[in-house]
Amino acid sequence: MSTLPPGKLEAEVTANQTTFGSPASDGVAAVVGIASRTPAQLAWKRFRSDRKTLVAAVIVAIYVVLALLAPVLVATGVIDPYLTHQNLIDSNGLPIGRFGGISAAHPLGVEPGIGRDTLSRIWFGLSLSLFISASAAVFAVVVGVVLGIVAGMSRRWADTLIGRLVDLVLCFPQTLMLLALSGLVVTWLTGTLRIPGGTTAQATYVILVLGIFGWPSVTRIIRGQVLSLREREFIDAARLIGAGNGRLYFKEVLPNLWAPILVQFTLILPAYVSAEAALSYLGISVKVPTPTLGNILASSIQYGSSDFLFFIAPAFLLVLVVVSFNLLGDGLRDALDPRTQR
């Protein structure tokens, strides 16, 4: 099996994978007179002192809160991403009034052509995009971690088998498969699995396929981590006292992997947000009128010179989300790995 870091495919369909350093080393006994700190405390200290990462963390937290709030607000009618206001559109299809039709009722203006409130749409779209991306990321990470641990810890044949499976999945052209399979899989989802059609089925498709193509990179990284963990004394100790494989993998090994898992998740998620946008452009993701950041961006792009606010708002928010998550992930990785220079 190739020991190399995985390659990347075009568009935003896979996460940026960089090799992760080895896990935090055991706490080093400090010089006499200074209280020793656990690795976690050291990490936290490094994290706290990195201003860039802190800002990113705050922004991410705000996004998460907003995303969680959105469905509630829509259900209670505070924001309405679907209501059209034709009276706010002029005969050319543009919002009446300066700056894309900004008003007290519509802080970010209205959507050209149909007059839906832009803020509501972007807010709800963000929530849906984050939900889809997070679900796909969870899927990829869970499968990837499980297979990574198994591959790293077990005998040759299981390791080789999983390795081959990783190679196999990675050689499929991702975007192409996503395109070609969408009709088939969605039909199967609605027909055989009886998943409600429309938004639910499309979202499920995106989550499934992103996850299926995403787990191999996670597996590779986790396996690498596990290989170095494997030789440590606590593993031997656990085996000596009779721990079975299951307990070994998930009670001894897994907890030591929380750092790379967290970093992977934080870095995969923004890649999936961008991937969903690319899929919207290709027409495979959730469709209007249900908003996602991706499908809003796909239509806003045509209004670059005619309605600048509508053009720039979704793009700006998308960039902010992705950048913040990436900064946070980088910061977490730096904080949790003492060997990279501070």
Add this chain to the structure above:
Amino acid sequence: MIAFAIRRILVGIVLLLAMVLVVFVLFFAAGNPARDVCGKYCTPEKLANITQVYGYDKPITYQFGQFVQGLAVGRDYPVDDKYREALKKSNPSLVIHCDAPCLGYSLRSAITVNDAIAKYAPVTISIAIYAFIVWIVFGVLFGVIAAVFKGKWLDRVIVGVTLVVYALPTFFVGTFLLQFIAIRWKLFPYPRYVTIADGGVLNWVIGLTLPAMTLALFYMAAYVRITRAFVLESLSEDYIRTARAKGLTERVVLFKHGLRAALTPLLSMAGLDFAALLAGAVITEAVFSYQGLGLLAVTSNRNSDLPILIGLVIVAGAAVLVANIIVDILYALVDPRVRLS
């Protein structure tokens, strides 16, 4: 060494066959290939004709076997043996022969898949090469600069810009370059693909620039980050400390020791990414309407042109597999530990 190489190649072949099998299962068992290929205005006669030409009513094992046979020695269409023999006698010009390695025949486009891919490949390969050179050179360059100036404003600017560029979806960047930079503001000639034969090397390069930039910007951003991380990590290794302690200049430390360690994994990753571009530049080619493999994929999907889609998937997969094998072998040449694992 030879044993390693051979082992690796054999594994690659097995993987390729496994991939073909998975593709077959996905498209044939799960869907209704005859109906899909028949398209919008499907009449019973058309359906019968398609089944005859492609043999979709035969069991999957037979179809798979025929496909592999086609890969090995070539095949003839229509698939139905009796019908084909009769046609050879009555209208031999209607029998279609597909040379090995035959990836299939498309009724919807009246062309063998091999010919279709050969026709569209040059554009994709051109864009890929151009983008590759740009992103490697500038990605590594800016990554090294960022690592060397870590913490200073130059580093911050580079990292900041790359983060933003990396976050923008390709279709956004592509459409912006096309509609604003080329069409509206006329800052660049309208992008049109010109072969070297038609316009010379300069026009070929100019014609490729905007789509290649769309791809390159994204990868460049990624590679800046990766290079920076690699260089920083290798610079924190103990042997670097030793080198510095020995009194070597910073430049020697950086280029001779730090960068070299970072370059090998970087180049291998780049090789894999390049291979993956062969069927991956779907969005870029669609936005610029460049007749490459990516656009072929989009239009084949729209027309339910199954043979071409399957052929594309296999070619793309084969390219990635070959790239993997080459990279593994090169690595094994360089690092003996790999051969033994």
Add this chain to the structure above:
Amino acid sequence: MMEKLLSRAGAVALIGVVAVSLAACSSGGDASTKTSTVQKGGTLTSLDVTGEYAGTDPVGVYLGVEIANFRRLVYRGLTALPITAEKNPKVVPDLATDTGTTKDQGKTWSFTLKKGLKWQDGKTITCADLQYGLSRSYDASLVAAGGGVGLTYFGDGSYNLIDPADPSYSFATKYTGPLTGTAESQARFEKAASCSGDTITYHFQNAWADFPTAAAALFSTDPYQKSFDKGTANLFTINSNGPYKLKGSTFDQNAGGTFERNSAYSASTDSTDVRKALPDVVKLEFVDSPETITERLIADSGTDQAAYSPLNIPSNKYSQITPDLSSRVMTSTSPYTRFLEINSKTLTDPDVRNALVAATDKAGVVKASGGAKWGTANGTTVSSAIPGFQETALNKIKPSGDISKAKKLLAGKTPEIRYAFPDTSPIAGQVAAVLQQGWEKAGFKVTLVPIAKDSKPGYYVQVGTDPKPIDVFFAGWAADWPSLFAVIPPIVQSNPKGATFGVGFNYGFYSNSKVDALIKQANNATDPVKQQKLLNEANEAAAVDGAYVPLANQNNYFIYGSKVGGFLPDVASSYYPDLGGMYVKK
């Protein structure tokens, strides 16, 4: 794009040509009637979206814009419609010496080929070529995306080509075309479409009064060289007898094709009323998005100055059409109407149907689609560009919807309905949202069902075979011939027994014996005015019974480059810009 999918003529008997010499309504633009400046030479480019042309084999071509372009460039027919701004032009001879002769009110038609007609390889066009061309229509495996256009009329369809010696012989079921047909069926075919020297005679079961016009608008009766035929391998080849020929051996369905002058073509056998052939080169160039095309034409730089597009300007670009562009922009009434088909099998109660009609926000749909530039709300499926046009009572309903009327009709019911629409652009989604809002105000519970733009079996089949029945769906229509017969019967006449969804044009399976009776009377009437009156009565009866939900009459909204001359959307080209008269200004 929807319009192109739907540009099919139904069963037609062209009412005697009512010579109405009204100029097509147009404003702005560069009328071709300007003096002197007509120029020969240059390269003219037509910009269209990729993936529309599913084949260039004449037997399978069905796309309106493709028929229009190829008629002027490469494929001549027995007859042709001229380049003219008239709303109701008369058909003129093209390959034939006249517009056909019939001695039995249209059951047999004879045409004689002109002398000196050549294929691009220099060989003479013969009567056998005409026979061969029509015979290929019976080979169902050749038809790419056309769905058997020829068969609709010539085989067990409306007029039915017959063997005069044995009229009961069914070519549609027994003849499989020249490549695989039996010797017996081939012999019979050559009697049904028989040759005597340079004269071909067609025998039909039913009188076909306007066959000469059909021969101009269909490629089925065009000649085809037997030596050129390689079966399915000819899908993207073009064998020309017109002023231009294809450069290269195949037409690229994703990139397009370039057409250069055909040296074997002799302009003396043709007429400048049909083909002026002024540019030296004509390029059909395909681009991925209509927005990019509009941007290029607005920017008007380089070779784009001699470019135009048969596509309407998409509504998200309207605001960029500033007054300084007005000399290169043209609007006109289009023969396309938009409406909603109602599934009469699921919505059986006429009150519910009429409530749906009343609650429809037509004005909102127009606005969401682009406003006055895009179209005008109306009350019928017939375009105002059709002679004999008459509005129905539905036009009196308030364009933004009459919710109180709808509520009264529903009488407290809250029916659940599913609305399907082709998901071709964000605008389609917006229109759906507007419709949904209006209907829900009246009490309907609406589920939206967007159909993917590349749905495999095609929009109508998908709508018809959806596991949960669709109750109302977006549709459109354009008559290929300026006649009420080309619009009203296809939409509201009841389908033959056993018809399945996706076949035929009355997709909503509307069935009303009163309407059918009126249409039958119109078919039998001889006076064109009476025919129109009866058809309009039929349409009215269907409309007030809730057969469909009218939405709007579309407008054409074209833009073209500053060096394009002779830009004229006309009847001959299905209201697409007519390539026959366009030229490149110096």
